[in-house]
Amino acid sequence: MNPAFSVIFLTTLIGAGQGLFLALFGAELAGFGGQAEAERGFLVNGGIVVVGLTGLGLLCSFFHLGRPERAWRTATMWRTSWLSREVIALPLFGGGAFCWTVAHATGSGGTLAIGLLTVLACAGLFICTAMVYASVRFLQEWASAFTLVNYALLGLASGCTLATALAAWGAPGLVPGFGAAALVFTAAAWLSRALSLARNARLKPKSTLQSAIGIRHPQIAQRAMGFMGGSFNTREFFHGKSALALRQVKWGFLLTAFVLPLGLLTLGLAQGSAAALGLAFGVQYLGLLAERWFFFAQANHPQNLYYQVIS
Amino acid sequence: MTQLALVIDLNVCVGCHACVTSCKQWNTSGSAGPLVDDQPYGKDPTGTFFNRVQTFEVGEFPNTQTVHFPKSCLHCEDPPCVPVCPTGASYKRAEDGIVLVDYDKCIGCKYCSWACPYGAREFDEERKVMSKCTLCVDRVTSKTLPEAERKPACVLACPSNARLFGDVHDPASVVSVAIRDRGGYPLMPEWNTRPANHYLPRRRHDAVVHAEDLVRVDNPLKIDGKQPEAPQQGPGREDYAT
Numbered sequence: 001m002n003p004a005f006s007v008i009f010l011t012t013l014i015g016a017g018q019g020l021f022l023a024l025f026g027a028e029l030a031g032f033g034g035q036a037e038a039e040r041g042f043l044v045n046g047g048i049v050v051v052g053l054t055g056l057g058l059l060c061s062f063f064h065l066g067r068p069e070r071a072w073r074t075a076t077m078w079r080t081s082w083l084s085r086e087v088i089a090l091p092l093f094g095g096g097a098f099c100w101t102v103a104h105a106t107g108s109g110g111t112l113a114i115g116l117l118t119v120l121a122c123a124g125l126f127i128c129t130a131m132v133y134a135s136v137r138f139l140q141e142w143a144s145a146f147t148l149v150n151y152a153l154l155g156l157a158s159g160c161t162l163a164t165a166l167a168a169w170g171a172p173g174l175v176p177g178f179g180a181a182a183l184v185f186t187a188a189a190w191l192s193r194a195l196s197l198a199r200n201a202r203l204k205p206k207s208t209l210q211s212a213i214g215i216r217h218p219q220i221a222q223r224a225m226g227f228m229g230g231s232f233n234t235r236e237f238f239h240g241k242s243a244l245a246l247r248q249v250k251w252g253f254l255l256t257a258f259v260l261p262l263g264l265l266t267l268g269l270a271q272g273s274a275a276a277l278g279l280a281f282g283v284q285y286l287g288l289l290a291e292r293w294f295f296f297a298q299a300n301h302p303q304n305l306y307y308q309v310i311s
Numbered sequence: 312m313t314q315l316a317l318v319i320d321l322n323v324c325v326g327c328h329a330c331v332t333s334c335k336q337w338n339t340s341g342s343a344g345p346l347v348d349d350q351p352y353g354k355d356p357t358g359t360f361f362n363r364v365q366t367f368e369v370g371e372f373p374n375t376q377t378v379h380f381p382k383s384c385l386h387c388e389d390p391p392c393v394p395v396c397p398t399g400a401s402y403k404r405a406e407d408g409i410v411l412v413d414y415d416k417c418i419g420c421k422y423c424s425w426a427c428p429y430g431a432r433e434f435d436e437e438r439k440v441m442s443k444c445t446l447c448v449d450r451v452t453s454k455t456l457p458e459a460e461r462k463p464a465c466v467l468a469c470p471s472n473a474r475l476f477g478d479v480h481d482p483a484s485v486v487s488v489a490i491r492d493r494g495g496y497p498l499m500p501e502w503n504t505r506p507a508n509h510y511l512p513r514r515r516h517d518a519v520v521h522a523e524d525l526v527r528v529d530n531p532l533k534i535d536g537k538q539p540e541a542p543q544q545g546p547g548r549e550d551y552a553t
C-alpha cells in the first residue's frame with residue numbers, strides 16, 4: 001500500500017493520547033491527585049495533552065478524505081464498518097478525556113466514574129483502529145491478531161513514555177512508576193512487533209497471477225496493463241520505494257521506536273534527567289511514524305497482480 | 312432474485328479496447344458528470360476508467376499464447392467493498408445485484424478500494440469520490456432506449472461478441488448457458504467473494520493439415536493440360552477406412 005501521511009499521523013497521535021490517558025488514570029487509581037492542588041494540576045495538564053493529541057489526530061484524519069464536509073455521514077454504518085465504529089469511538093474517547101480533565105480542573109468530583117467510562121472508550125478505540133486494518137482480509141500482512149496487539153502496545157508504550165517525560169517536569173513522584181510502565185510496554189511492543197515481522201516474512205500470497213486471470217499455467221507474464229499513464233490503481237497500492245529503502249525503514253523503526261527509547265528511558269530514570277526522558281518520547285514518536293509507514297508499505301495488495309507492466 | 316453480470320469470452324477477445332473507449336464515452340457523458348481526464352495530452356496523463364483491457368503472455372516462447380483480459384467490477388454476490396463503507400455510499404442493489412456508489416454520500420476515504428482484491432474501483436480525483444463500473448445501470452434499466460440497446464456500452468461495442476450480458480441467476484439466460492456449457496469461471500475464487508462476472512477460458516484449436524490435402528486432385532487446369540499433371544499419388548487418407 002502507499003502510506004497516507006494523514007492516517008500515519010492519526011493513528012500514532014491518538015495512540016500516544018490513549019496511552020497517556022491510561023497512564024494518568026492509572027496514577028489517579030493509585031491514589032494520585034486526591035487532595036494536593038499541584039497533583040490535580042498535573043492531571044489537568046496531562047488531560048489537556050491527551051485532548052490535544054486526540055484532537056490533532058482527528059484533524060489529520062480529515063486530510064485523508066476527498067469530501068471532508070460529508071464526514072458526519074461516517075457514523076452511520078457502525079453495524080458493518082469498523083471505520084464507522086472508529087469514527088464513533090474517537091470522539092467518545094476525546095470527549096471522555098475532556099470531561100475528565102474539566103472535572104479535575106473544576107474539582108467537581110466524579111472523576112473516577114468519568115475516567116472508567118473513558119477507559120472503556122479508549123479500549124474500544126484501540127480495537128476499532130486496529131480492526132480497520134485487521135479486517136481487510138486481502139491484505140494478509142494486516143489480517144492478524146498482531147495488528148490489534150501492536151496498536152494497543154505501541155499506543156501504551158508511547159503514551160507511558162510521554163507520561164514519564166511529563167512527570168519529570170510536573171510530578172517527579174510519578175516518574176518511577178510511569179518509567180517502569182514505559183519500559184515494560186516498549187519492550188512488550190518490541191517483542192510483539194518483531195513477532196509480527198517474522199510472521200509477515202513467512203506469508204505466502206493467497207492470490208497468484210494464475211488465480212487472478214484464471215489460467216492454470218506456471219508461466220504467465222503481464223505484457224500490458226491497459227494504459228501507459230498512471231491511474232488510481234498504480235498510485236494507491238504501491239509505495240514506490242525500493243526493497244532496500246523498505247529494509248532501511250524497518251531497521252530504522254526497530255532502532256528508534258524500541259532500542260533508543262529503552263536506552264534513553266533507562267538513562268533518564270537512572271540520572272533523573274528530564275531532558276533524556278523528553279528525548280525518549282521524541283525519538284520514539286519519530287520511530288512510530290516510521291513504524292506506521294512501514295506497516296502500510298509492507299502490505300501487498302492482490303490488485304497489484306493486475307498492474308505490473310505498463311506496456 | 313436477479314443478478315445481472317457480464318460473461319467475458321477470453322477465447323475471442325482480440326484486445327481492441329473498444330469496450331474501454333465505449334465505456335468511457337458513455338459514462339463520461341451521463342448525468343453523473345464526466346469521468347476525470349487529467350492532462351490527457353500532457354506528459355503524465357491520468358484518468359478514471361471503469362474498464363481496462365490488459366494483456367498477458369502465457370507460456371514460454373515459442374509456445375506462447377497472448378491473452379487479452381478485460382477487467383471491470385465483477386459485481387460480487389458477496390461484495391467485500393460494501394460492508395466496509397462507513398457512510399453506506401457503497402451498496403448492492405437488491406433488485407438486480409449491481410454494486411454501486413452513491414456519489415452524493417461518498418466521502419472519498421478510499422477504504423472500499425482497499426477491500427476489493429480486484430482493483431475494480433478507481434478514485435475520481437476531480438469529483439473526490441470513489442467511482443466504479445455501474446454495469447451501465449442507466450442503460451440497462453432505461454425505459455427510453457430501444458430494447459436491443461438496453462445493454463452495457465461495452466457489450467454493444469465489442470466487435471467479436473466476447474462480452475455477454477444477462478442474469479446469471481436465470482438458468483436459461485445466455486450468460487448462464489455460456490458459463491455452464493463453456494466452463495465459465497470466476498476470478499480469485501480463494502477469497503469467496505463470489506463474483507457475478509465470469510470468464511470463459513481460452514480453447515486450443517488444433518487444425519491438422521495433411522500434405523495431400525493441399526493438392527487438389529480434380530484441378531480442371533491440370534485435367535485440361537494447361538498445367539502439368541500432378542505426379543501419380545499413392546493411396547490417400549480417404550482410401551483407408553477409419
